[in-house]
Amino acid sequence: MTTANPSIDQANTLPLKEKLAKTTAIQRRRAFLLTLPLVLFLLISFVFPIGQMLFNSIHNNKVSAVVPDFATAIQAWDGQGLPSEATFEIFVKDLAKAKKVREVGRTVGNMATRINYEMPGSRSLFTKSARKVGKIKQGPYKEALIKIDKKWANPQVWLTLQRASHDISPAFYVAAMDLKYNETGEIVEADELYQIYLNNFVKTLWLAALITFICVLLAYPVAYLLSVLPLRQSNLLMIMVLLPFWTSLLVRTTAWIAILQTEGVINDLLVYFGVIGDDGRIQMIYNQTGTIIAMVHILLPFMILPLYSVMKTIQPTYMRAALSMGSKPFYAYRRVYLPQTIPGLAAGTLLVFILAIGYYITPALVGGQDGLLISNLIAYHIQKSLNWSLGAALGTMLLVVVLLLYWVYNKLIGIDKLKFG
Amino acid sequence: MTGEVPLVRFENIQKSYDGETLVVKDFNLDVAAGEFVTMLGPSGSGKTTCLMMLAGFEPATQGEIYLKGKPINKVPPYKRGIGMVFQNYALFPHMTVAENLAFPLEVRKIPKAEREARVNRALDMVQLGAFGGRRPMQLSGGQQQRVAVARSLIFDPDLVLMDEPLGALDKNLREQMQYEIKHMHEELGLTVVYVTHDQTEALTMSNRIAVFEDGIVQQCAAPAALYERPENAFVANFIGENNRLMGKVTAIDGDKVNILSDNGDQLVASKVNVNAVGDRSTISLRPERVFVNPDINSVDNLFSAKVEELIYHGDHIRTRFTVCGHDDFIVKVPNSAANSLLQEGNIVPIGWKMEDCLALDA
CATH class of the missing domain: 1.10.3720.10 (MetI-like)
Incomplete structure (x- = not known):
């Protein structure tokens, strides 16, 4: 068409695409409203739970929620020998505070369970220590804690605690793939008995x-x-x-x-x-x-x-x-x-x-x-x-x-x- | 076919699906090599059933079918060596056109090189040389039809069966394909048994046509014979356009029959399918064999008729008359100066010859 109708041209100042979008906007809005219940349902019952599950699989704050100050402090430790006296002090104080917490998900028991996943048999170490930690009034905290239980002298406990202090960690994928962290914190194959x-x-x-x-x-x-x-x-x-x-x-x-x-x-x-x-x-x-x-x-x-x-x-x-x-x-x-x-x-x-x-x-x-x-x-x-x-x-x-x-x-x-x- | 063994022979074939009614009643037909025979009839007349029995997909309830003189009732379809074109082509959708064409050769374990050569030749024959790599769904209806025909011919069968192969095409394409198939038949010397319900198609393509009705062949003859000398009222009516007048035989004299029509008019007709004086008869008359304002000496029947309706068709004017008590009497009046004066409501003389007016069964 070389000769366009001028009267139509004047009325049509908008580009064709915009005109089309305008005319179909109501239809599209109505269509969207009709699908809205389903969209919401899918969001609530499908997208959100799956997102939650994906998040849960790498996120676990059972340590940082119970002993928050310690969780920050232990990050500075280089993993050699035992953590510093100062770190021990923070841990003892955090533990004493945590003992009184009754809120579900923030008790010492929750933390103990979390560590127990990676160090089977370590649960009682935490519950027992939490009971007795109130008696430690002054330093040196390191010796006092080891006196409560000799296991506190085992660097593996502290390595595990350090790892678990990260809220985001691949620890559960490690477990799910029949792997484990060894004494020095490297990922190795789990014992055959636990490979399920x-x-x-x-x-x-x-x-x-x-x-x-x-x-x-x-x-x-x-x-x-x-x-x-x-x-x-x-x-x-x-x-x-x-x-x-x-x-x-x-x-x-x-x-x-x-x-x-x-x-x-x-x-x-x-x-x-x-x-x-x-x-x-x-x-x-x-x-x-x-x-x-x-x-x-x-x-x-x-x-x-x-x-x-x-x-x-x-x-x-x-x-x-x-x-x-x-x-x-x-x-x-x-x-x-x-x-x-x-x-x-x-x-x-x-x-x-x-x-x-x-x-x-x-x-x-x-x-x-x-x-x-x-x-x-x-x-x-x-x-x-x-x-x-x-x-x-x-x-x-x-x-x-x-x-x-x-x-x-x-x-x-x-x-x-x-x-x- | 004197003394020679026909390529196909149906002998007293009967077919029933439910054990109660016969779909095909006593069917007999010989097809000579090189012939194009069409089975024509309305749907449900048994023509497709006969084709399926010949292909081997349906067993005959009674009778025997011979191929090259050998009974084939117990031969499975894949051993009959009969090519077939189906109504919906039945091209394999998951194979390319070339693979479709190669299938019959592949089954016969023909070496790959020869297979490819023959496929290419077949593609060229149907003018689809460039389409070998396409899927059937990517082709138009006419192209699919050509592939189907090529596939049925590629293994050089003795006989090709076609089951309404042009039914799915539009009119123009159908006419074009009719000529293509007819030319292929002539050039390649094929023997074809063709099924259709379209009489134009049958008349255009066939050497002989078997007209089916109600499981019986009403007449089997060359197209011209079917049109000119139908043996009974059904064939006369089914093939081409036809005027029917009803009456009673009053005298028979050799080929000549005198008929008294139901409203009292006297007609002279050719004897075809009436036996005795007093029989009821249908008089069959083609619309193009009736003349308006005829020369009195040139016609054997002359009546005055009233023009009821004029329909302009370009080369002729389709005129509806009331004559001999029938108001649906159609005449194709040539579009000439003399005839252009016809008006609705006119009373004019019309007439026809005895030879064109056939006395058939009632």
């Missing part, structure tokens, strides 16, 4: 992979049937697939206990038919087998539905076309059908695997000792040992694994191809 987390991570990943694999094997034919059966039969089958979804997770898991336990249905039947003797009842629950069986059952729909939604869109003419071109049925299936189901297969695999590595209730109920997964250990630290920072560190590591998987998936298949149903 990495092994459990590996076990969790392995079990999740196994469960995912079994789910693929079981779900693929079912999803295929669902996609090809006439509507009436496929509806019935779909209801059967979804039925577990509509049943409480707890009920389903408990049902497995009733079926699988040594006095349960399967063992009773096997004994009744003489397959096994009454004394040879098979242990199928409270171990890994129980975890695998129950979790496969619970996660199966998450594999079937994405597969089904993809298979439904694959027209039967593809297979017919392949056959008409001279391909044998199996070859046609492998070259033509299978590749087209990969988005669904990948979505189901990703979903089931991610759900499986974070699963909690089922392994807790039917896993026994060796069927416990990493989430059960996290729960243990959150609920029982109350070492939240370690729990948070483990949780963060789990989150990183999941994000890593997601990234790999995106590289290999592409998130945009994900089909969940």
Whole structure:
């Protein structure tokens, strides 16, 4: 357009972009208001707790909150021999003050627990000393404290205290990765007895992979049937697939206990038919087998539905076309059908695997000792040992694994191809 | 086909899906090598079922299909060596165009070098030389259609089946593809069995057309014969435009039949599908074979008709008359100076020859 209409030109002094922004502003504001409840909900229930967890995993102020002056003073120590007399004095005075504090999270007991994570067996050193520290009226404080307990002469106690005085520290990741600080403060492998987390991570990943694999094997034919059966039969089958979804997770898991336990249905039947003797009842629950069986059952729909939604869109003419071109049925299936189901297969695999590595209730109920997964250990630290920072560190590591998987998936298949149903 | 074995023979084929109704009732058809045979019919008439039985995807409930003289009822589809073009092309979406074309060759374990050469030749044949690396979804409908045709031909099958391959294309493209497929058929000497519900498509492309209705072939003949000499009222009505007058046979004299129409007019028609005096009959008459203001000696039937409606079509004027008690009698009046005087409400004489007026079954 070389000749623009002058009257329109005068009215249109604003650039086009601004005009567009103006006209759509109300719409955008309204749309944002509609999503506001969800945004708030996500912030409060999702972003904030995860941020809190990430923060907790590296942040722990149990020492600096109890003995604040000492926490500052000990930083000056070079780690050689014992800290200076002045530092000892500050520590004794801080400890005496802290003894009277009853506020949760700021008691000597809290600090003792924190140090005890890294120096097992040191808890009583703090509680005992805190009781007696009031009697120390004057210096030399170093000797007086060592008189209360000889352990105060051990430099490792002070090294640990120095490290723990930092509010921000990688100590819990060190613990979560089955490492520890040695006497001189270097990070080394923990004693074999205490190496439980990495092994459990590996076990969790392995079990999740196994469960995912079994789910693929079981779900693929079912999803295929669902996609090809006439509507009436496929509806019935779909209801059967979804039925577990509509049943409480707890009920389903408990049902497995009733079926699988040594006095349960399967063992009773096997004994009744003489397959096994009454004394040879098979242990199928409270171990890994129980975890695998129950979790496969619970996660199966998450594999079937994405597969089904993809298979439904694959027209039967593809297979017919392949056959008409001279391909044998199996070859046609492998070259033509299978590749087209990969988005669904990948979505189901990703979903089931991610759900499986974070699963909690089922392994807790039917896993026994060796069927416990990493989430059960996290729960243990959150609920029982109350070492939240370690729990948070483990949780963060789990989150990183999941994000890593997601990234790999995106590289290999592409998130945009994900089909969940 | 005298003495020679036809390439395809359907022999007394019946097909039922539910065990109660027959979708195909006693189907017989021979297809000679090099022929282009179209199965034409409304949807649900059994034509696609016949094609699927020939391809091997549906078993015949009764009867036998022969390919080169050998019964193939028990031969699985992948051993029949029949190329097929599907309605939605069925191009594999996860493969490139070249991979799609190479698939039949790959299955036959043809060496890679030869495979590539043949794929390139096929791509050139359908004028898609530069598109080998694309996915089918990145092609237009017409291009996909060409790939589908090329893929069905690439392994040099004895026979190519096409199941409404042009159904998804718009009108212009469809017409263009009709000619392309027809030329390919002629140049490559293919044998094609083609299924469509579009009679224009069938008339344009085929050597022979089998008109299906209700599981039965009503007539199987060359396009011109189908149009000029339909054997029954269904075919006359289904192929091309057709005026129908109802009446009763009053006399038969060789090829000539006298008919008394339902409103009392006397007609002379050609005998096609009436047997005896007293039979009811449908008189079939093509709109372009009726003349307005005819020379009295040149026509065998002459009536006065009332002009009801004139629709301008450029080269002709589609005129609706009331004649012999029917108000839906269509005549294509050539757009000439003499005829431009027609007005709605006029009463004019119209007439037609006996040969153009066929006495068919009622």
